[in-house]
Each structure stands twice: as C-alpha cells, then as structure tokens.
Amino acid sequence: MEAGCLMNTFSSFFLFESKRFICKRNSILIIVLLFFLLYFVQTGITQYQETLRSNEEFKRIEKIQVEQFINYTQYGAVGFRIIFSPSPMSIFFSNTGTISNLTAFLDAGPRLKIFNSIKGKDGFVIKKFGFTDFSGIILYFGSLLALLFGFDSFHHKEYLKFLSSVSNYKNVFFFIMVSRIIILVLSVMFLMGMSLTVVLLNKLQLSTADYSQFLNFCLVTVLLLVFFFVLGTISSTLKSKMAGLFTVTVLWFLLVF
Secondary structure, three states: OOOHHHHHHHHHHHHHHHHHHHHHHHHHHHHHHHHHHHHHHHHHHHHHHHHHHHHHHHHHHHHHHOOOOOOOOHHHHOOOEEEEEOOHHHHHHHOOOOOOOEEEEEEOEEEEEEEEEHHHHHHOOOOOOOOHHHHHHHHHHHHHHHHHHOOOOOOHHHHHHHHOOOOOOOOOOOHHHHHHHHHHHHHHHHHHHHHHHHHHOOOOOOOOHHHHHHHHHHHHHHHHHHHHHHHOOOOOHOOOOOHHHHEEEEHHHHHHH
C-alpha cells in the first residue's frame, strides 16, 4: 500500500518536472543542439564517404603496381601497401581521432606507417578543434547543459516549498533527482536516435558490431551527462546563487578543458 502511494507521488513529481522541462527556453536549446549534432553527423558522413572513395583509388593504384611484379623476390624487396579502412562509427568522431592515415607495408617484414598527410587538399586544412564533430558537441556543450539542468533543480525555493506540502523533504529531493535523470536520459536517447536515423538515411551499411559500439557510446554519453547533472545539482544546494553559478562554471571548465 505504501509502495503504491510512493509510486503515485513519484508520478506526480515526474509530471511536474516534465511540464517544467517542456518550456520555450528548453525547447529552443534542444532544437539548437539537435541542429548542430545532425550537421556534424552529416559532415562526418561526407568525410567518411570521401575516405572510402580515396581508399578505393589507393587499392586500384597498388593493384596496378603489384601486377608488374614478376616473381616473389620483388614482393619481398618492394612489397605493397594496404590502408586502414575506418568503421562507420568514425562518423561521430571525425575530428577527434588521433590517426589521420594508417598504412602497412607488406614485404620481407611487415611494418606500419602512421603519418599526417599533407598531400593535395590536406595541405590546406586548417587545424580543427575537438568540438567540431558529434562527440565534441556532446562533451563540450552537452555537459554544460546537463550541469545547468542540475543547477536548476533546487534553485526555485517557492517551488520546493510547494512540493514539500505534497511529501517530506527527503522524498522531494529523491523524486526530483530521479525525475530529472529520467528526463535527461530520454533526451539523450532522442538525440542519439535522430543522429542514427541520419546515418541510416544515407544508406550506410552498419554491422552488428557497429550497433554494439554505438550502444556503448550512448551508455558512456548517458553516464557522462548524468555525472555533470549530479555536480550541477550539488551546486544548486548552495545558499548563494552567485556562488553556485561560480562553482558550476569552474567545475565545467576544469573537468572539460
């Protein structure tokens, strides 16, 4: 009976928090964040497709060269190259990865060659920042929004007094925390789902391993944002609003940069 009452109370709290979340300000922030995420997903897809085309040209040239070999002595002396082909999941980390090109020489002894290419258009590419891809937007801006979402949890004292009339202060704290975490997780799933939809609409073939890695990435993202949300929630309990905002800013800057 008591458990049923708690569930009904929690449902009321979740309804209150959902209505607070679905406001003009938050809707605009979600739309803006979604726009940038989808933009960088599409940019990553374009780069990935260009890489695949470049790899096909690379293989064509190597095949022509290998066809000139007459015997195995030439294989051992000259050898041939193979090139790394990225996973479709690299779309989400197009400007965050550390390896731009990875090739291997197969001759008398195998060896790797890792380098930054400055051939062709690569010689004119401006150095990119970490937040110019999907994962970067999640890390830099997603963490900031999660931190502010947590900071907003216990800032409105009159609202908390109203909720305290419904249940005791321990339940108020717990129900608000859980409700907001659920809303945060649902928001992340929505953004991730829309991003994956863009990938599928571009007719990219994803393997079971790709879906598994994407699920792992979603899990890590949820844990990351919930962590920042909890930090924001703790900061919101400070008596001074200015002290709370200063704490939130310093925490975000130190942990992210």
